[in-house]
Structures are given as C-alpha cells and as structure tokens.
Amino acid sequence: METATRLNYVPNPYASSLRGRKSKNIGVVIPEVADSFFSLAINGIESVAKEKGYHVLICLTHESFENEQTILKEFQGGRVDGVLLSVSRETSQCDHINDLISNGLPLVFFDRACDEVDTAKIITDDFESGYKATAHLIQENCDQIAFLSISSSLSISNKRLEGYLQALSDYKISVNTKQVVQ
Template identity: 55%
Template sequence: METVNIKKLAQLLNLSISTVSKALRDSHDIGKETKEKVLQLATELNYQPNPHASSLRKHKSKTIAVIIPEIANNYFALAINGIEFVAREKGYHVLIYLTHEDYANEVAFTRHLVSGRVDGVLISVAHSDKDFAHLQELRMKGLPIIFFDRVCENFDTVKVTTDDYESAYLATKHLIEQGCKKIANLGIAKTLSIGNKRLNGYLKALKDHNIPVDESLVIECTNDQDADFNLIKDLFKNERPDGIFAQVEKYA
C-alpha cells in the first residue's frame, strides 16, 4: 500500500502542502471548510504523521543528553532511572555519556553536542573539572544546561542539588553522638563544590562539639582506586579512627 503523506494529500485535494499541514495542525489561518476536507481525506486514507520529519522541521531532536562521571555510584544509577522515566513520558529519548571522571572526555562530549544532536543537557561534572569554557560554548549555542549533584557554582543556570553542608553536618553529628572522637573524613576533590560543602559541614560539627580538627584524619581521595586504597590503608595504620564520614558511597 502506498504511503500517504502530506504531499499526497495536497495533490488529491489540489491544495498547497503548507495549507494541508496547517489544516492538520488546526491552525487558525485555515478556514473551517478546508480543515474538514483535509481531515476527512486524511482519515479515509489512514494518514499517519511522521514524528521524525516533524522534529526536523521544528529543529528538535526530542533527545536529552545526560553527562555523568560514573555509573557504579548508586546515586547516578537512580538519577538516570528517574530522568529516563520522565523523558519517556514526555516523548523524549535519553543519551547517556560517561566521562569516567575525565575532564577531556567531558569536553569532547560537549563539543560533539554543539552540532545540535540534542535539545538539552543534564550534567554532573567530572572530578577534575577546573575550566567550564566548554559548557559556556554550549550555552552560547542556545542549548539549555542543567547541573545536578556536582555543579559549577559560577555558572548561571538551574542546579538540582541536595543540602551537602547540612547532610555532612548531620552525619558527623550522628557519629559524635555515638561516642566517636576521632572521625576521619574521606573526601572528594576540593575543586568540586560538593566536596567543599561536605568538608565544611564535617568541620562545623566537630567545632560545635568541641572536638579539635586532626588534619591527618582529613583525607582527600583521588580518582585512582589503587591510590585511594593506599591512602585509606595508611590512615588506619597510622591513626586508627573510631568513626568515618565518607563523602561518597564508594569510599565507605
């Protein structure tokens, strides 16, 4: 059976393609009688609109990019599940980009997206991010950007985060209330805002409970699993903390 498209409808009705397209969209530019003729023939011939062609005409890909540093982290797995669920409900597809905590990968991905492959970007920045020029480039192209979890504080856009300071404070306070006095802080890079906020929450809890800060218990972990293992091993060999505040779950 021959595929019926807008061009075919226009030929059969002796109308312009533009008129038929507007009639199918119920445009106020088209009269009632013309709309009825177009809709009647479209129904008779079982016309089905082409969503891909429609997206191209509107310069919309109906696709959202999600850039994350890792997938093993339970938080990001849950976040992707939620993002994909909502996107699917709205008729969007999701492309997942894993930077593996590598700044160069993040830059390469965003440069790839400049071409207009997606309609928007959700991003949680890499561990080593120091320069966000690549994200500014995306925004200059008119692409919406939303940060979640790991954000760039100086980037003026929507940010979806938890209260990292308060969460760290409460976690440390709980350990203190359990009798811990030598609480280690296993932190992520201080270049990340969440790392600084969680560290400050930890320090404030110690201060409020008159526990002096022992710098040897404040560990800044890396993105190297073997190096982190040795840092934590040395911590237990030298100081032996009686409590641990792990800023991210993999350090726990």
C-alpha cells in the same frame, strides 16, 4: 500513508530534526553508572523524558574533564535539545559549560554542579549532610572522625568538608589534618 505502511517506511529522526530544529533527545552526562545514585537518576530521567516524547542519550565522562569537554562540544551540533549534567571530579573550571549555554542549549546540573555557572541546579544540601553526619558520630562518642573525599575540586566534596569542619568546631573538637583525606 498506505504506501508508507506497505513499504515499512520509518521516518529518519535526524532528517526531521534538521527541518524542525528539534532532535527530541536529552543528553545526560554523568561520571559513571556503577554508582546506584546515577542508576536511579537515569531511570527517573528516562521515564519522564519518554512520557514527554524524548529519547535519552547517556554519556559517561569516566570522571575525565577532557571527556566532559568533548561530549558537551559534540552536543552543540544539534544532537540534543538540552543537557542534564553531573560534572566529573576533574572539573575545576567551567568555560566549556558556559560555552554550551551561550550557544542556546539549556543545561541543568544535578548532584554535582559548578557553582559559578548560572543555571538550574538540582542538588542536595551537602554542607548540612556533612554537618549532620559528623555531629551524629560525635554524639555517638566517636573520637577519631575522618573525612574522605574523592576530589578537592568538586563543590559537593568541599561543602561536605565545610559541614564536617563546622560540626567539629561547634562541638569544640580540634581538627586533625591527618584525618582529612582528599
């Protein structure tokens, strides 16, 4: 230990992870960082991970399904001990996610999830959010309520749309398809 201190020895975490089969890294895969939600999420994730002795690797998909596939494939090589994932808006099928889980890597969805993947999900009630927002606008006497979405393949967008449509139905307002913009 004295020699190690004198020589400024720093253990190689990659070599240690090979021996112990633990990288002490958590992968966080998100579509972007410009969104304040993802910035706040990263801060919270990093804070908790650090307390537990883990490092956070942040990877951006830039809303690309292909990038998401590549990142998750790279993680299968032992680079991380687990993954927190918010899928890209292009993600419409989830085989690459099931492959990751099948290879024994724990995965938790947050915000955006693939409904057909059986794993932990930390999500909001998007149906309720869409419903309440629409009902509020109706109660404020708005009569031209549009629904805007970034993707028809994202479950969060589809559930918000369902809430929007249900609120219109409950208030006996007909749907104008020109006001639903994907």
